[in-house]
Amino acid sequence: MKNKCAPYLLLLPAFLLICIFKIYPVATTLQQAFIVDGHLSLGNYQRVFAEKTFWKCLEVTLKFNIVTVPLQIVISFLMALLVSNNIKGAGIFRTIYYIPFAVSITVAVMVWSLMFQYNGGIINSFLSIFGIPAQGFFNDKKQALWCIVVLCSWKGCGYWMMFLMAGIKNIDSSVYEAAKIDGASYPRTVWSIVIPLMKRVFLFVCVANTSSNMLLFAPMQLVTEGGPRNSTNVLMYEAYKSAFRYADMARCAAIVSVLLLILVAISLVQFFALGDHDARDAKKAAKKAARRGVIA
Amino acid sequence: MKKLLSLALVVMMLFGAVSFASAEKEEVTLVIISQAAWNDQMTEMVDLYYQETGVRVVLENYSFNDMLNTIEVKIGTGSEDYDILMVDIPLVSSYARRGMLADLTPYFTEEDLAMLPSAAVTASTYEGKLYASPICNSSQVMYFNTMLLEQAGVDLSELQNATADNRVTWERVAEIAENALQVLDPDHSLGIIGMDFQQVDRVYQMNQLPNSLGGLQVDETGFSLDGVLNTDAWKTALTWYQDMVKKGICSRGITASELPNYFYSDKLLFMIATNEMPANFVKKEMDHWDCMPSPCFEGYEDKVATPTGSWHLGVSAYSKHEDEAAAFVKWMTCTEEATEKFYELRGMLPVYATLLEKLAADENTPKNMKIAISESQNTAYPRALTPAFNEYSSVINAVWSDTRNGEDVDETIEWAIEEFEAQTLKYKN
CATH class of the missing domain: 3.40.190.10 (Periplasmic binding protein-like II)
Known part of the structure; x- marks a missing residue:
C-alpha cells in the first residue's frame, strides 16, 4: 500500500502547482470567453470572428510561425552538428552561439532596433556602401515581420541548438563507426542516421519552439506596436492590448482561447507527424501477440 | 479576589498601552501611480507635503505607456494598492464611467473650483460629479x-x-x-x-x-x-x-x-x-x-x-484613505503655494488662476510661457471627447x-x- 501511494505523493506537489498556475488560469479564461453580461454566450467569439483585425492577426501569427519554426530548427540543427564535432575550440563556439539566448529579450530588441534603424542604423549604413538606398526595416510593412524573424532566430537558435546537440551526443558512437565501415559519407550519415535517431528530440524542439513563438509578442510590443498597418500584429499582442490597454478582458479571453486551440491542434499534428511510429507499432504488435498467447 | 483585581488592572493597563502604541504607530502613507519623467519634481512636492502635514506620499513611477496599462490593470480590477493616480485628461470620463475614480465633489468648494479653468473642470466632471483636478496645462x-x-x-x-x-x-x-x-x-x-x-x-x-x-x-x-x-x-x-x-x-x-x-x-x-x-x-x-x-x-x-489639456490627479475609488488622498490632490492642484512650487520645479503651464494671472502680467515671464498662455487662451483645441x-x-x-x-x-x-x-x-x- 505504502509503495503504491508513494509515487502519487511525490507527484502531488508538481500536480498541484500545474493545477494552480496552468489549469486554473486556462479554465478561468475559457469561462470568461463564454460569458457576456453574466450569461453563457458565444457573443465574444462572434464579435472577434467578425473583426478584420482578428483575421489579419491570425494570418500574421501563422505566417510568422510557418517561417520561424522550420528556419530556427534547421539553423539550430546545423549549429548543433558544427559544435558536436570533437575538435579543439568547439566549446568556445558553443558558448558564443548560446550567448544571445542569455541576453534579455528587451535588450535584444533594443540592440536590433538600433541596428535596423532607418536613420543612421548600422545595416543601412552598410547597405549604402553598395549604393543600396536606406531600407525601412521595422518601419516597412513588407519588411517588419521578417526583421522580427531575424531577431528571434538570432536569439532563439542557440537555445534550441543545446537540445539538438544533446540528442546528437546521445547517439551511440558505434552507429557512426558502422556507417563509416559501410563507407557512408558525412551528409549520408546525417541524413540516414542522425536525423532518424533524433526524432524524439526534434518532436520536443518542434512543439516547444512552436509554443514559444506562438506566444511571443515582446518585439512587436517594444518596437513596432503591431504596425506598420498591423503587419506585425500577432494574436498574442492583440490579446495583450485588449486586456491591458482597452480593459476588454472578454475579447482577450476569446482571442487567447482561439490561440490555445490552434496551439493544441498544431502540437497534435506535430506529434502525429514526428511521433515514434515504429515504437508504437512494435508495442501494438507485442500486445496483439500477447493477447494471442493468452487465448492460445 | 484582590489578586484577581490587580491582575485585571495590569491586563487593562497593558491593553491600553498596546492600543496607544499602535495608534501612535498608525501613520497614513499614500501611494501615487506617477510618471517616471516627473520623478524629481514630484519627489520634492511630496517631501514638502510631508513637512507640512506629516502625511507621507510614496511615488510609484512608470513610463508613460506602462502607467496607463498599470492603471487599467490595477485600478480596473479593484486593487487597493494605490490611493492617487495621475490621469490624462481625455481618460477621466472613461475611468469615471467604470467606477475607477472616487467622487471629489465633496472635497472642493465653489471657491476652489473658481480658481481652476472651467474647461478643465468640465473635462474632469462626469455626470455632474468631479473626478479629478488639473495639476497643470500644456500648450x-x-x-x-x-x-x-x-x-x-x-x-x-x-x-x-x-x-x-x-x-x-x-x-x-x-x-x-x-x-x-x-x-x-x-x-x-x-x-x-x-x-x-x-x-x-x-x-x-x-x-x-x-x-x-x-x-x-x-x-x-x-x-x-x-x-x-x-x-x-x-x-x-x-x-x-x-x-x-x-x-x-x-x-x-x-x-x-x-x-x-x-x-x-x-x-x-x-x-x-x-x-x-x-x-x-x-x-x-x-x-x-x-x-x-x-x-x-x-x-x-x-x-x-x-x-491642450494635460495631467490631472484623481483618487482611486478603492483607496482606503480617500479623505487623506483627496486632501493631497486638493493641496497639489488648488493651493497657490503648491502650484507655484510645482511651476518653479517643472515649468509647466499652470492652471491655478492667481498664478496664471501673475505670470501673464509679469514682464519677466519667459517667452515660451507667454506664448503658451496666449495659445491656451486663444487657440487651444481639446482632444477627442470619447469614452x-x-x-x-x-x-x-x-x-x-x-x-x-x-x-x-x-x-x-x-x-x-x-x-x-x-x-x-x-x-x-
Whole structure:
C-alpha cells in the first residue's frame, strides 16, 4: 500500500502547482470567453470572428510561425552538428552561439532596433556602401515581420541548438563507426542516421519552439506596436492590448482561447507527424501477440 | 479576589498601552501611480507635503505607456494598492464611467473650483460629479536651434518676430528647413532633421495639423471617424506630412522618446514641443534656442489649433484613505503655494488662476510661457471627447505612424475608420 501511494505523493506537489498556475488560469479564461453580461454566450467569439483585425492577426501569427519554426530548427540543427564535432575550440563556439539566448529579450530588441534603424542604423549604413538606398526595416510593412524573424532566430537558435546537440551526443558512437565501415559519407550519415535517431528530440524542439513563438509578442510590443498597418500584429499582442490597454478582458479571453486551440491542434499534428511510429507499432504488435498467447 | 483585581488592572493597563502604541504607530502613507519623467519634481512636492502635514506620499513611477496599462490593470480590477493616480485628461470620463475614480465633489468648494479653468473642470466632471483636478496645462511652442540656423545663413528675425497674430506658416518653416539642410547636411550623412514633433506618431501633438485646417478629432457620437478622417482637412494634413518625410525634412523611424534628444544634440532645426521644454534645455546645457508660436497653414491663418489639456490627479475609488488622498490632490492642484512650487520645479503651464494671472502680467515671464498662455487662451483645441479614447489614440497613432512610413493616405484613412468602428462596437452594444 505504502509503495503504491508513494509515487502519487511525490507527484502531488508538481500536480498541484500545474493545477494552480496552468489549469486554473486556462479554465478561468475559457469561462470568461463564454460569458457576456453574466450569461453563457458565444457573443465574444462572434464579435472577434467578425473583426478584420482578428483575421489579419491570425494570418500574421501563422505566417510568422510557418517561417520561424522550420528556419530556427534547421539553423539550430546545423549549429548543433558544427559544435558536436570533437575538435579543439568547439566549446568556445558553443558558448558564443548560446550567448544571445542569455541576453534579455528587451535588450535584444533594443540592440536590433538600433541596428535596423532607418536613420543612421548600422545595416543601412552598410547597405549604402553598395549604393543600396536606406531600407525601412521595422518601419516597412513588407519588411517588419521578417526583421522580427531575424531577431528571434538570432536569439532563439542557440537555445534550441543545446537540445539538438544533446540528442546528437546521445547517439551511440558505434552507429557512426558502422556507417563509416559501410563507407557512408558525412551528409549520408546525417541524413540516414542522425536525423532518424533524433526524432524524439526534434518532436520536443518542434512543439516547444512552436509554443514559444506562438506566444511571443515582446518585439512587436517594444518596437513596432503591431504596425506598420498591423503587419506585425500577432494574436498574442492583440490579446495583450485588449486586456491591458482597452480593459476588454472578454475579447482577450476569446482571442487567447482561439490561440490555445490552434496551439493544441498544431502540437497534435506535430506529434502525429514526428511521433515514434515504429515504437508504437512494435508495442501494438507485442500486445496483439500477447493477447494471442493468452487465448492460445 | 484582590489578586484577581490587580491582575485585571495590569491586563487593562497593558491593553491600553498596546492600543496607544499602535495608534501612535498608525501613520497614513499614500501611494501615487506617477510618471517616471516627473520623478524629481514630484519627489520634492511630496517631501514638502510631508513637512507640512506629516502625511507621507510614496511615488510609484512608470513610463508613460506602462502607467496607463498599470492603471487599467490595477485600478480596473479593484486593487487597493494605490490611493492617487495621475490621469490624462481625455481618460477621466472613461475611468469615471467604470467606477475607477472616487467622487471629489465633496472635497472642493465653489471657491476652489473658481480658481481652476472651467474647461478643465468640465473635462474632469462626469455626470455632474468631479473626478479629478488639473495639476497643470500644456500648450505647444515651436522651438528652433539658433546656432544651426545661423550657420545655414538663415535670417532669424523672421522667426524671432513671429507673434500669434503674425505666424510663420508651415510651408515657410518647411522651406527654411529644406534650404538649411542643403547647407548643413546636403548628403544626409550627419543625420540632421529639418523639423519634427516632440511627440511624433502620437495623437496629442500630431492632430494639430488637421485641426489647423479645420479638421475634427472624432464625430459627435465619439464612436466614429467616418466623416472626420475622410475629409479634405485630414487628407491634406496627412499628405503634407508624408511629403515632408519623403523630402527628408521630417524624420522617419525615430520615436517620440528619442526625438527631443536630437534637438538637445543639435540634430534638429525646428521642433514643436510642449511649453515646459526649456527646463530640459537647462538640464542638457542646450542654450542656443529660441521659440515662436505654432505655425499655421497658408490660407488657414484663422484656424490655428494647438493641443491642450494635460495631467490631472484623481483618487482611486478603492483607496482606503480617500479623505487623506483627496486632501493631497486638493493641496497639489488648488493651493497657490503648491502650484507655484510645482511651476518653479517643472515649468509647466499652470492652471491655478492667481498664478496664471501673475505670470501673464509679469514682464519677466519667459517667452515660451507667454506664448503658451496666449495659445491656451486663444487657440487651444481639446482632444477627442470619447469614452473610447484608448482605442481612438491607438488607431490615430497608427494613422500617423503609417503615413510617416509611406503608406497610401486614402487606404490608411479607410483602414482607420473601419478599425475604430470595430474597436468601439463593445461600447455601442
